[in-house]
Amino acid sequence: MSDNFAWTKKDLLGLEYLSAGEITRILDTAASFKEVSTRDIKKVPALRGKTAVNLFYEPSTRTRVSFEVAQKRLSCDVVNMDMKASSVLKGETLADTGRNLEALKIDIFIIRHSYAGAANVLSKFVKGSVINAGDGKHEHPTQALLDIYTLREKFGKVKGLNVTIVGDIEHSRVARSNIWGLTKLGANVTLCAPPAILPKYADKFGVKVTSDIDEALKDAHAVNVLRMQFERDDLKAFPTPAQYFKTYAVTKERLKKCRPDIIVMHPGPMNRGLEISTDVADGKNSVILEQVTNGIAVRMAVLFLTSSAVRRGE
Numbered sequence: 001m002s003d004n005f006a007w008t009k010k011d012l013l014g015l016e017y018l019s020a021g022e023i024t025r026i027l028d029t030a031a032s033f034k035e036v037s038t039r040d041i042k043k044v045p046a047l048r049g050k051t052a053v054n055l056f057y058e059p060s061t062r063t064r065v066s067f068e069v070a071q072k073r074l075s076c077d078v079v080n081m082d083m084k085a086s087s088v089l090k091g092e093t094l095a096d097t098g099r100n101l102e103a104l105k106i107d108i109f110i111i112r113h114s115y116a117g118a119a120n121v122l123s124k125f126v127k128g129s130v131i132n133a134g135d136g137k138h139e140h141p142t143q144a145l146l147d148i149y150t151l152r153e154k155f156g157k158v159k160g161l162n163v164t165i166v167g168d169i170e171h172s173r174v175a176r177s178n179i180w181g182l183t184k185l186g187a188n189v190t191l192c193a194p195p196a197i198l199p200k201y202a203d204k205f206g207v208k209v210t211s212d213i214d215e216a217l218k219d220a221h222a223v224n225v226l227r228m229q230f231e232r233d234d235l236k237a238f239p240t241p242a243q244y245f246k247t248y249a250v251t252k253e254r255l256k257k258c259r260p261d262i263i264v265m266h267p268g269p270m271n272r273g274l275e276i277s278t279d280v281a282d283g284k285n286s287v288i289l290e291q292v293t294n295g296i297a298v299r300m301a302v303l304f305l306t307s308s309a310v311r312r313g314e
């Protein structure tokens with residue numbers, strides 16, 4: 001359990017910028033919020049009178065809806081901007097969009113953007129909380145927090161767990177946030193991908209790196225399967241989807257050689273039959289939909305804590 005220190009960060013831009021104690025505090029706060037979603041009346045007044053805007057410059061299903069559900073469960077007013085019908089199309093900058101929304105007395109800004117660092121930029125121009133909902137290849141902190149929350153819920157701890165991340169690590173903001181969060185909390189992280197898409201930065205984090213999926217899964221308590229982003233130009237040549245499935249997909253056959261209690265995670269959206277087989281995605285080791293449910297409590301915790309820092313003027 002974390003100490004009950006005063007939260008000082010108004011923004012959540014990435015897990016790189018949080019201490020182990022701060023990550024644990026978010027997880028503990030999420031645990032206390034989880035019960036709210038099981039009530040008949042799924043609402044608490046924690047953010048009554050506050051207004052959040054959801055700025056999704058890139059598509060999203062889980063993250064966008066999960067943030068909106070979390071905001072409503074905290075009694076926060078919500079504005080969902082349609083970025084395709086906004087003045088961004090007339091050339092308005094992110095800074096001006098932020099300043100104008102703040103003039104409309106918005107308190108909380110959730111942003112997903114294709115540019116790495118977009119959330120950091122916005123946070124320089126607004127006094128309210130900025131929460132990164134995924135920025136380019138940089139970070140997706142609330143996804144990693146809900147992944148880590150799910151791990152902790154399943155195994156009762158994070159320290160000492162063997163967590164394998166397999167798939168398109170090079171292009172993945174989910175991988176980066178997971179690596180920061182898991183290593184800070186003392187998990188043993190293994191990255192597994194074809195050599196061409198194993199990131200150059202891997203050594204820096206003290207993680208294990210391999211291109212052998214069976215070796216990567218051998219002692220794993222959990223495998224986090226990432227989507228193969230075949231739409232990326234630099235993945236057009238290698239490997240083909242069929243080759244990838246044969247060599248790297250998490251399948252029932254591969255799971256037979258793993259710990260019986262291994263949990264299978266995926267941030268979504270899944271490519272069934274590409275990085276994961278359907279029998280594994282829907283099988284007894286899968287916690288994929290539990291991750292989605294846990295995302296609500298984790299985002300409630302992040303909204304609550306960051307807003308508490310704004311209230312105190314930090």
Ligand code: CP
Binds near residue numbers: 061140
């Ligand atoms: N995990 C995730 O970010 O999914 P969405 O793109 O649907 O939000």
